[in-house]
Amino acid sequence: QVQLQESGPGLVKPSQTLSLTCTVSGDSISRGGYYWTWIRQHPGKGLEWIGYVYPSGSTHYNPSLKSRLTISIDRSKNQFSLNLRSVTAADTAMYYCARDGGPTSGWYFDFWGQGTLVAVSS
Amino acid sequence: QSVLTQPPSASGTPGQSVIISCSGSRSNIGSNSVNWYQQVPGTAPKLLIYRNNQRPSGVPDRFSGSKSGTSASLAISGLQSEDESDYYCAAWDDSLSGGVFGGGTKLTV
Numbered sequence: 001q002v003q004l005q006e007s008g009p010g011l012v013k014p015s016q017t018l019s020l021t022c023t024v025s026g027d028s029i030s031r032g033g034y035y036w037t038w039i040r041q042h043p044g045k046g047l048e049w050i051g052y053v054y055p056s057g058s059t060h061y062n063p064s065l066k067s068r069l070t071i072s073i074d075r076s077k078n079q080f081s082l083n084l085r086s087v088t089a090a091d092t093a094m095y096y097c098a099r100d101g102g103p104t105s106g107w108y109f110d111f112w113g114q115g116t117l118v119a120v121s122s
Numbered sequence: 123q124s125v126l127t128q129p130p131s132a133s134g135t136p137g138q139s140v141i142i143s144c145s146g147s148r149s150n151i152g153s154n155s156v157n158w159y160q161q162v163p164g165t166a167p168k169l170l171i172y173r174n175n176q177r178p179s180g181v182p183d184r185f186s187g188s189k190s191g192t193s194a195s196l197a198i199s200g201l202q203s204e205d206e207s208d209y210y211c212a213a214w215d216d217s218l219s220g221g222v223f224g225g226g227t228k229l230t231v
Contacts, residue, residue, distance in 0.1 A: 049221030062220050106155035107214040108172040
């Protein structure tokens with residue numbers, strides 16, 4: 001069974017960088033065919049797609065976050081990471097990592113992490 | 123403002139059926155598959171329907187999905203109290219070049 005687990009600080013100061021890691025077990029992140037994705041949910045709100053990284057290292061980002069965002073992959077640790085720069089209170093959210101089967105599958109997220117709540121506050 | 127439009131709430135009594143709609147455009151639902159997620163408050167979303175009408179193993183056949191043009195629907199029959207959750211539709215959007223979600227529908231049973 002594939003499992004994903006987010007980790008990172010729960011509190012980040014404004015203007016700093018939000019850094020999260022997703023550790024994958026039960027599947028090799030290096031195996032092609034899956035897109036490793038970040039999704040967030042503002043308190044009491046709906047879901048927002050952040051972006052993905054493919055095993056090759058190629059990435060694709062939400063245009064609204066692209067200028068502040070880097071998603072990377074560490075195949076040796078079976079992890080992928082999110083770095084969001086210059087954060088504000090508007091970045092306070094629950095952050096989820098998920099596995100996406102990509103265009104050939106229909107772009108659905110079949111496995112999700114439990115989520116990690118990140119607050120941006122001084 | 124979500125790209126996909128869902129009603130904010132829906133309700134039904136045990137045993138009844140309910141349909142949740144999801145409206146989009148040519149660049150998302152009109153061009154790509156629709157997927158549905160169930161989220162019990164305080165937990166991560168769970169894949170409920172994929173590729174418009176496919177159920178992952180373990181999802182009861184009380185849940186079904188359909189798509190027509192730029193709209194999709196999630197139907198739940200034989201409502202049970204445990205179905206009380208938030209439901210989200212999602213699709214890839216070719217114009218935005220990214221994933222998009224509906225705003226979610228809170229189902230009360």
